[in-house]
Amino acid sequence: MKKIVSLLLAAAMMLMVAGCGGGTEPKSSGSGSGSGAKQMTMGFSQIGAESEWRTANTESIKQAAKDAGVKLIFSDAQQKQENQIKAIRSFIAQGVDIIAFVPIVETGWDTVLKEAKDAKIPVIVVDRDVKLGDDSLYVAKIGTDSVAEGHKVFKWLDEYMTKQHKQPKDGSQFQVAILEGTVGSSPALRRQQGFKDEMAASSNAGKYNIIASQTGEFTRQKGQEVMESFLKSYGNKIDVLFAHNDDMALGAIQAIEAAGMKPGKDITIVSIDGVKGIFQAMIDGKSNCTVECNPLQGPLLMETAKKILAGQKVDKLVYVEEGVFPSDKAAEVLPSRKY
Numbered sequence: 001m002k003k004i005v006s007l008l009l010a011a012a013m014m015l016m017v018a019g020c021g022g023g024t025e026p027k028s029s030g031s032g033s034g035s036g037a038k039q040m041t042m043g044f045s046q047i048g049a050e051s052e053w054r055t056a057n058t059e060s061i062k063q064a065a066k067d068a069g070v071k072l073i074f075s076d077a078q079q080k081q082e083n084q085i086k087a088i089r090s091f092i093a094q095g096v097d098i099i100a101f102v103p104i105v106e107t108g109w110d111t112v113l114k115e116a117k118d119a120k121i122p123v124i125v126v127d128r129d130v131k132l133g134d135d136s137l138y139v140a141k142i143g144t145d146s147v148a149e150g151h152k153v154f155k156w157l158d159e160y161m162t163k164q165h166k167q168p169k170d171g172s173q174f175q176v177a178i179l180e181g182t183v184g185s186s187p188a189l190r191r192q193q194g195f196k197d198e199m200a201a202s203s204n205a206g207k208y209n210i211i212a213s214q215t216g217e218f219t220r221q222k223g224q225e226v227m228e229s230f231l232k233s234y235g236n237k238i239d240v241l242f243a244h245n246d247d248m249a250l251g252a253i254q255a256i257e258a259a260g261m262k263p264g265k266d267i268t269i270v271s272i273d274g275v276k277g278i279f280q281a282m283i284d285g286k287s288n289c290t291v292e293c294n295p296l297q298g299p300l301l302m303e304t305a306k307k308i309l310a311g312q313k314v315d316k317l318v319y320v321e322e323g324v325f326p327s328d329k330a331a332e333v334l335p336s337r338k339y
């Protein structure tokens with residue numbers, strides 16, 4: 001009799017453990033990946049394809065999503081903020097796991113990011129910066145330090161003009177023309193701020209004058225057009241061109257040559273991004289320096305997104321690595337450039 005009771009007890013125990021699930025079976029992932037891990041779906045709103053830099057940024061994000069096994073829903077806003085807002089709303093409606101976007105301009109995001117927060121979908125800001133009433137509307141920002149880039153541009157320029165014993169064409173001040181990025185975008189606002197702050201803090205501040213400053217919208221075409229207008233207005237009075245990105249500098253080089261002047265010699269040229277095209281221009285003696293702005297942000301974005309969805313703490317602000325490349329380094333560095 002005792003044996004039968006202990007057998008019945010053992011059987012009852014077995015049934016109880018099975019009934020509790022014992023925690024051994026993974027939750028149904030629906031992804032059929034067999035690993036039990038649910039595939040992450042990321043909604044990504046990109047601003048467009050305005051420059052070589054932007055193309056590299058997009059390629060980095062798409063490749064990193066593939067490598068990380070992340071399902072990417074990619075939207076190209078064709079340079080319009082309203083298209084980005086529509087895309088973010090669509091991501092919310094689709095119930096994505098996480099949203100990432102490059103804000104084309106700094107402001108106008110509070111309402112749609114509040115909707116994402118209400119839907120409990122975390123948001124990562126990529127590349128450019130946002131200005132919000134409530135910074136809790138995004139979890140992390142991955143990108144580049146545009147203010148530092150502006151400081152680096154003036155620092156390099158002043159050292160170069162001094163080392164090369166350059167003299168102002170008008171005998172008193174170096175006349176600086178500036179091609180600005182997209183109006184209202186954080187790189188345009190902050191690169192300009194960094195450049196001006198470094199100039200103001202410099203002991204050589206009095207040697208420089210900003211003779212003209214206008215948006216070239218980060219594109220090669222517009223950069224060429226605006227440089228043509230600068231040359232019509234100021235002719236060979238311009239000593240320096242600072243272009244907020246390499247694409248506008250490449251357009252300006254065409255305008256300077258068309259005006260019969262030597263870019264890189266008659267006009268010292270410095271720009272930001274570090275794309276392959278500007279390295280070739282420096283090798284050809286047509287530009288003098290590029291300050292790197294690293295677009296290869298994809299791997300860091302996917303790594304950060306996975307940490308957020310795993311409930312891990314992430315830094316609010318993460319910058320990617322960036323360098324400064326004067327023309328005498330261009331030939332040596334170009335073969336190793338990835339974009």
Ligand code: GZL
Pocket residue numbers: 050051052053054127128144187218244245246247272273293
């Ligand atoms: C900078 C990035 C800028 C690049 C341009 O972080 O947003 O946008 O400098 C690009 O080339 O168009």
